[in-house]
Amino acid sequence: MKEFPYLSEPSFGFQSTPFGECCIAFSNDGICALSFPENRESALNDMERRFPGVDFKQNDDKATLLVHQIFESSKKPAINLIGTEFQLTIWKALQNIPKGKTTTYAKIAEIIGRPKAVRAVGTAIGANPIAYLIPCHRVIRTDGSLGGFRWGLECKVKMLEWEKK
DNA sequence: ATAAAGGCCACCC
């Protein structure tokens, strides 16, 4: 990722969720990253890779507030998606998958009008910066198997189970 | 400019 947008007061924090501890990054324009890393160090590495050179200030209080809004209230905080045109198209399409339902990588490719770009769709979904809010966990393979998940298949399963009820 | 790497799919065995 080469050029990359200005973020007003970039901040981040860690907070526990129903799916383990998450790392959430945000600015005055909204949430720009939400991840469920193995450990805190890998979370920071991921932020550095995605937003090279940005000096995120730690703010666990705001992180706690945001995570509460996400998982314990119906209110969805603002998000700030940053990516290529292709990625943005796909990430927006993911937001139309209803909670508790699943779709496939091939169907997403259909929806965005690029039926042959299935492989690239998988790659783009894997690059989703805002886990859960952009429900990449609701996308599985055409043959019914789970497919992959950036933060571990176990996490994907947990999210799907949690949404079922 | 080119290569290599992906959260895939259809098709074969």
Added chain:
DNA sequence: GGGTGGCCTTTAT
């Protein structure tokens, strides 16, 4: 179940 070739975008040479 496992392996191959084709597909398309992104990232690294």
